[in-house]
Amino acid sequence: MTARRWQLAHGRHLELGGKAVVVGILNVTPDSFSDGGLFDAPEKALVQARRMVGEGALVVDVGGESTRPGAAAISAREEQARILPVIEALANSGEVLISVDTYRADTARLAVAAGSHIVNDVWGLQREPDIARVAADTGAGLVIMHTGRDREKLPDVIADQLAFLGKSLEIARRHGVTDDHIVLDAGFGFAKETAEENLDLMARFSELTALGFPLMAGTSRKRFIGTVTGRDAADRAAGTAATSVILRLKGADLFRVHDVAFNVDALALADAMLARETERAGC
Numbered sequence: 001m002t003a004r005r006w007q008l009a010h011g012r013h014l015e016l017g018g019k020a021v022v023v024g025i026l027n028v029t030p031d032s033f034s035d036g037g038l039f040d041a042p043e044k045a046l047v048q049a050r051r052m053v054g055e056g057a058l059v060v061d062v063g064g065e066s067t068r069p070g071a072a073a074i075s076a077r078e079e080q081a082r083i084l085p086v087i088e089a090l091a092n093s094g095e096v097l098i099s100v101d102t103y104r105a106d107t108a109r110l111a112v113a114a115g116s117h118i119v120n121d122v123w124g125l126q127r128e129p130d131i132a133r134v135a136a137d138t139g140a141g142l143v144i145m146h147t148g149r150d151r152e153k154l155p156d157v158i159a160d161q162l163a164f165l166g167k168s169l170e171i172a173r174r175h176g177v178t179d180d181h182i183v184l185d186a187g188f189g190f191a192k193e194t195a196e197e198n199l200d201l202m203a204r205f206s207e208l209t210a211l212g213f214p215l216m217a218g219t220s221r222k223r224f225i226g227t228v229t230g231r232d233a234a235d236r237a238a239g240t241a242a243t244s245v246i247l248r249l250k251g252a253d254l255f256r257v258h259d260v261a262f263n264v265d266a267l268a269l270a271d272a273m274l275a276r277e278t279e280r281a282g283c
Helices: 042-055 076-093 105-114 130-138 157-174 195-203 205-211 223-229 237-249 260-282
Strands: 004-007 013-016 021-027 059-063 097-101 118-121 141-145 182-185 215-217 254-257
Touching: 021 042, 021 260, 042 059, 042 076, 042 260, 059 076, 059 118, 076 097, 076 105, 097 105, 105 118, 105 130, 118 130, 130 141, 130 157, 141 157, 157 182, 157 195, 157 205, 195 205, 195 223, 195 237, 205 215, 215 237, 223 237, 237 254, 237 260, 254 260
Parallel strands: 021 059, 021 254, 059 097, 097 118, 118 141, 141 182, 182 215, 215 254
Antiparallel strands: 004 013
């Protein structure tokens, strides 16, 4: 794996490449697809965040609006009321790097001011391009995710990734975001409607390394895992860990998951094997 330093807000950074980085999902929402309502009170959210840190998460990704298909939209004010107290409390504790899961530029700016180090945009800067300016102005790390929603996709999964992410990278650079602040996310499940499409994307994931950026994988509890395993969303930890290992071997650096401990252990084995391969190659 290529070693890279990911530059983040508030003078922080993450070293990527040598070991997989696990990002814990913290949905402070009443309606997320597998954990809605479990952590929508700030006290419950903080307990969950600390549990994930104890299990090995280096980043906690805080989201206030469900991105599941068909979820009801909420206002920016409601989103901010849900996430900002949690981000402030986590920042004051200093226990973990914090990511904010939002596509709104105003929310991103307030979240970074409250202590977030990373902005994670599931619309790849293409819904509110000013979110890129927020990242540039604050020095935040920026996760640019691919989505197929609200547009016509190209039939080839990798061609569509390259076209969409290429446009997103143009937006980022136009607003002053430098490459060392950027991570790309293939957006598993986001308008990848069939198990076959997600499996094709997973099988060809290594082709995305040609873009030259660190890569995040977000397969956690997704429907295609349920299609393959027959498991309900809450019971997909093992299936998710299997996808994490596959994607680590294909070049992913960061893994956004609900079930931290499962994935930390699985990825430790993948990293050990990769390290052993490197040692043997150097013999």
